[in-house]
Amino acid sequence: MFAELSDRLESILKKLRGQGKLTENNIKEALKEIRRALLEADVNYKVVKDFISKVEEKSIGQEVLRSITPGQQVVKIVYDELTLILGKDSSVMKFSSSGPTVWMLAGLQGSGKTTACGKLASFYRKKGKSPFLIAADVQRPAAVEQLKILGKSLNLPVYSSKENPVKICQSGVAKAREEGLDLVIIDTAGRLHIDEKLMEELALIKKEVTPQEVVLVADSMTGQDAVNIALSFEERLGIDGIFLTKLDGDARGGAALSLRAVTGKPIKFVGTGEKLDDIEVFYPERMVSRILGMGDVVTLVEKAQEAISQEEAEKLEKRLREEQFSFKDFYSQLQQLKKMGSLDSILSMIPGIGGSLKGFSVDDKALVRVEAIINSMTEEERLKPQIIDGSRKKRIALGSGTDLQEVNRLLKQFFMMKKMIKDFNKMDLRKLKTMFKP
Amino acid sequence: MSFKFSIEKLKQCLSKTKKSLFGKITEVVGLSKKIDQELLDKLEEVLLKGDVGVKATEKIIQDLKNGVKEEKIVEPQKIIDIMKEEILTILQNSQTSTKMLSQESNPLIIMIVGVNGTGKTTSIAKLAKLYSDQGKKVMVAACDTFRAAALEQLSIWAQRAGVDIVKSQPNQDPASVAFDAVKSALAKKIDVVIVDTAGRLHTKYNLMEELKKIKRVMGKSLEGAPQEVFLVLDATTGQNGISQAKMFDEAVGLTGIILAKLDGTAKGGIVIAIANELKIPVRYVGLGEKIDDLEEFDPKDFVEALFL
Ligand SMILES: Nc1nc2c(ncn2[C@@H]2O[C@H](COP(=O)(O)OP(=O)(O)OP(=O)(O)O)[C@@H](O)[C@H]2O)c(=O)[nH]1
Ligand SMILES: Nc1nc2c(ncn2[C@@H]2O[C@H](COP(=O)(O)OP(=O)(O)OP(=O)(O)O)[C@@H](O)[C@H]2O)c(=O)[nH]1
Ligand SMILES: [Mg+2]
Ligand SMILES: [Mg+2]
Numbered sequence: 001m002f003a004e005l006s007d008r009l010e011s012i013l014k015k016l017r018g019q020g021k022l023t024e025n026n027i028k029e030a031l032k033e034i035r036r037a038l039l040e041a042d043v044n045y046k047v048v049k050d051f052i053s054k055v056e057e058k059s060i061g062q063e064v065l066r067s068i069t070p071g072q073q074v075v076k077i078v079y080d081e082l083t084l085i086l087g088k089d090s091s092v093m094k095f096s097s098s099g100p101t102v103w104m105l106a107g108l109q110g111s112g113k114t115t116a117c118g119k120l121a122s123f124y125r126k127k128g129k130s131p132f133l134i135a136a137d138v139q140r141p142a143a144v145e146q147l148k149i150l151g152k153s154l155n156l157p158v159y160s161s162k163e164n165p166v167k168i169c170q171s172g173v174a175k176a177r178e179e180g181l182d183l184v185i186i187d188t189a190g191r192l193h194i195d196e197k198l199m200e201e202l203a204l205i206k207k208e209v210t211p212q213e214v215v216l217v218a219d220s221m222t223g224q225d226a227v228n229i230a231l232s233f234e235e236r237l238g239i240d241g242i243f244l245t246k247l248d249g250d251a252r253g254g255a256a257l258s259l260r261a262v263t264g265k266p267i268k269f270v271g272t273g274e275k276l277d278d279i280e281v282f283y284p285e286r287m288v289s290r291i292l293g294m295g296d297v298v299t300l301v302e303k304a305q306e307a308i309s310q311e312e313a314e315k316l317e318k319r320l321r322e323e324q325f326s327f328k329d330f331y332s333q334l335q336q337l338k339k340m341g342s343l344d345s346i347l348s349m350i351p352g353i354g355g356s357l358k359g360f361s362v363d364d365k366a367l368v369r370v371e372a373i374i375n376s377m378t379e380e381e382r383l384k385p386q387i388i389d390g391s392r393k394k395r396i397a398l399g400s401g402t403d404l405q406e407v408n409r410l411l412k413q414f415f416m417m418k419k420m421i422k423d424f425n426k427m428d429l430r431k432l433k434t435m436f437k438p
Numbered sequence: 439m440s441f442k443f444s445i446e447k448l449k450q451c452l453s454k455t456k457k458s459l460f461g462k463i464t465e466v467v468g469l470s471k472k473i474d475q476e477l478l479d480k481l482e483e484v485l486l487k488g489d490v491g492v493k494a495t496e497k498i499i500q501d502l503k504n505g506v507k508e509e510k511i512v513e514p515q516k517i518i519d520i521m522k523e524e525i526l527t528i529l530q531n532s533q534t535s536t537k538m539l540s541q542e543s544n545p546l547i548i549m550i551v552g553v554n555g556t557g558k559t560t561s562i563a564k565l566a567k568l569y570s571d572q573g574k575k576v577m578v579a580a581c582d583t584f585r586a587a588a589l590e591q592l593s594i595w596a597q598r599a600g601v602d603i604v605k606s607q608p609n610q611d612p613a614s615v616a617f618d619a620v621k622s623a624l625a626k627k628i629d630v631v632i633v634d635t636a637g638r639l640h641t642k643y644n645l646m647e648e649l650k651k652i653k654r655v656m657g658k659s660l661e662g663a664p665q666e667v668f669l670v671l672d673a674t675t676g677q678n679g680i681s682q683a684k685m686f687d688e689a690v691g692l693t694g695i696i697l698a699k700l701d702g703t704a705k706g707g708i709v710i711a712i713a714n715e716l717k718i719p720v721r722y723v724g725l726g727e728k729i730d731d732l733e734e735f736d737p738k739d740f741v742e743a744l745f746l
Contacts, residue, residue: 110555223676
């Protein structure tokens with residue numbers, strides 16, 4: 001299989017340790033490995049090229065965060081950038097405001113259209129819709145039969161007739177309207193994007209039934225050609241979103257990036273198996289880890305994040321142990337936190353607290369206000385919060401644009417935290433351990 | 439062998455490929471005055487865009503460099519010949535590694551495997567027609583008992599090809615269908631049996647075990663069966679094709695590859711990567727959805743057509 005990106009990066013990274021700024025030189029090798037990983041994941045050559053030069057541009061001159069290597073930082077930039085590209089818009093399906101909603105699925109032969117029709121129908125029925133399937137594939141042997149079997153297994157109506165595909169769709173939609181069914185899903189025959197006649201047929205169907213969504217169904221194992229396919233379908237037909245199939249295998253799925261890059265359209269759903277409930281909404285972060293090498297990079301980025309705060313955490317731990325924890329420590333943690341963007345990860349690094357906070361999540365907006373409150377304290381107040389009396393509280397609330405209640409809450413939380421630390425320190429760890437011995 | 443190989447048709451189909459991919463080689467080389475890094479980068483680009491993959495591309499480029507150095511080549515034009523030669527060597531090395539003795543077996547049992555939707559059932563119809571046109575008595579076996587309407591699809595194709603079919607019930611054990619098929623073929627003096635299997639991802643343990651069982655059962659009813667196990671690969675497939683070939687080979691021992699859907703704009707370069715790593719020969723290419731759209735694969739013609 002593919003050499004692991006993180007392994008390869010690690011060795012490069014070692015060499016780079018201890019440099020202050022990202023430069024063309026110190027990120028060159030890291031970028032080369034990332035390029036290779038993307039190509040191995042089937043991201044289109046051109047897309048890779050553009051992406052790498054964008055990352056390079058973005059990286060150069062950036063200050064390297066303390067305790068991590070330039071390479072690790074580049075990986076983080078790559079990771080964030082890819083997540084951004086893949087997940088920019090919301091991937092909500094569009095519905096009609098009056099009359100039945102019509103969705104139309106199209107794509108190459110065997111990409112998974114018919115199965116996707118069944119999956120979407122099943123998915124949206126659970127959300128209260130009444131799906132109606134239209135079998136507009138008169139090309140492939142037993143295609144209609146296939147959709148009928150899927151419909152039957154879901155106990156949903158399937159429309160078919162001996163007419164041509166355009167007519168089938170028209171009369172199918174009319175029938176759905178008649179019967180008051182609110183979600184029409186059209187299965188079309190697989191076709192090559194260079195097949196002029198068949199592409200014309202799709203355009204005609206679209207014109208006649210004006211679907212709210214035209215979904216390109218694409219196989220996640222697709223290679224470099226994904227760009228040509230996507231481009232043709234977008235130009236010839238115009239698509240609204242992408243359904244990426246067969247992600248239950250070990251394909252790295254770089255095609256996702258290519259599809260997204262050339263069409264600008266969001267990936268809305270992924271298929272994760274042959275069964276009709278094997279459908280998931282698209283998660284960009286998961287896709288990014290996958291493209292870059294199955295989770296390695298997430299670990300790496302996490303490691304990088306931990307590395308940054310490790311030093312700080314050690315200092316903090318010392319203070320905690322000495323029971324000197326003050327608002328100053330709290331504040332510096334907050335700053336650290338903001339850099340990393342993930343509150344839970346930093347909390348988990350505070351000894352003795354991390355574990356007990358699992359599943360506890362923190363509101364980022366609340367964080368901004370906490371920061372403002374601490375900012376409005378004097379140096380003395382930060383070190384010795386016990387001196388904060390009523391009038392000081394009022395001043396702090398005013399200065400931070402919050403209110404007395406919020407200042408009180410923060411103080412209360414702070415003292416609780418301090419007590420927790422104190423109690424924890426008093427605990428005899430050895431005794432605790434013997435209690436759990438068999 | 440009596441198959442007629444129509445290089446014209448292949449050329450026709452590949453010319454699209456050629457224009458968008460290898461056509462550029464000629465272009466690039468035509469513009470180059472000397473062999474330099476820029477030219478090599480361009481050649482690399484051409485290969486990578488053709489799904490040849492990073493590893494095989496690096497090998498080809500490295501060999502190219504060596505060849506240029508050893509033979510003291512200075513004209514950029516010659517670089518095409520060397521590259522052709524290299525790709526041909528990679529493909530030919532794997533073509534010769536498997537013997538095609540099986541053609542003498544009677545009955546000849548061919549098992550068709552592959553991931554979902556690559557073109558297995560359609561390729562079976564095409565193969566059935568090919569053998570039937572040679573005057574062979576052909577039978578297809580519907581061992582895909584999973585996919586909705588897989589049986590109906592194969593039945594329609596069997597009818598079109600004018601061949602016999604062993605049917606199955608939905609969700610019946612596919613191995614039992616395969617067993618019956620071989621038995622029935624022996625009784626009916628069938629020459630060629632082509633076994634359809636459900637598409638499955640190579641990473642699914644249970645499904646790969648099921649495939650092994652289908653193969654094993656056939657071997658029990660007829661020694662040496664199946665003599666051929668073909669992997670149907672979609673020509674648009676990227677680097678995952680290597681993983682597919684590797685894992686299907688490990689499970690059931692592949693004797694060849696059918697490269698379907700080469701009539702699109704995909705370059706099918708993945709077979710070069712597979713040949714480079716696994717030495718599994720490509721036997722046929724699929725060039726359309728109709729029953730006659732199958733051609734025997736010839737590496738020489740393939741490479742020629744690529745560079746035309
Ligand atoms: N493993 C896996 N298989 C899938 C998935 N989606 C579809 N398939 C399988 O892929 C194969 C092709 O699926 P279809 O839905 O028939 O594809 P299609 O695009 O309608 O095919 P044509 O109509 O012939 O163009 C079938 O074997 C499906 O069971 C998926 O997400 N995972
Ligand atoms: N353009 C083109 N389409 C092909 C070719 N071979 C097969 N197809 C189409 O690809 C789609 C899938 O083909 P199938 O033969 O059903 O694929 P399969 O591998 O049996 O699929 P599963 O049994 O679902 O795994 C159908 O729409 C075929 O018409 C080919 O060589 N060229
Ligand atoms: Mg279909
Ligand atoms: Mg099939």
